[in-house]
Amino acid sequence: MNSVKLIGNVGRDISVKEFEGGRLVSFSLATNESYLNKNKEEVKNTHWHTIVAWGQLAQRCETLVEKGKMIVVEGKLNYRQYENKDKQLVRVAEVVAFKVEEAVKNQEANVS
Structure with missing residues (x-):
């Protein structure tokens, strides 16, 4: 099973495509x-994760997600690669979200 749940703070405002x-x-x-x-x-230690969301969840993220806000993300790990403009192979690891919500303040304390 490919499943991930992260509780953390948004590091930058969202990018929309x-x-x-x-x-x-x-x-x-x-x-x-x-x-x-x-x-x-x-x-x-602080770990940085790239989160992506599609469709209706993407629209919801536009109103919910803002820099500094603590959120909960549930999704799956995705690995992909592409060739950049310099013809170098770039490997990317990201979490494809299927659920994003605001974190409850005591939720972080319950994560082991």
Whole structure:
């Protein structure tokens, strides 16, 4: 099963692209984690994820998603590649969302 659930803060305002077949939005999401190292010091890490949404969910994201807002994204991991203008192969990992909603404040504390 290919399933992912992320809770984090939007890193930038969404990008909207129109196609004949519909609308695509993309945005970055920052997730944070922390742990104690062997010296009992807290180490904090931030991971950045690219999120994409299509169709009606894309339209909903246009009103819900804004920079800095904490949201919950459910979707699947997608890997793709393309050749850029310099003829270099670019590999992309992204989360294709099927659900995006505003995070409840205590939701972040419940994630392990």
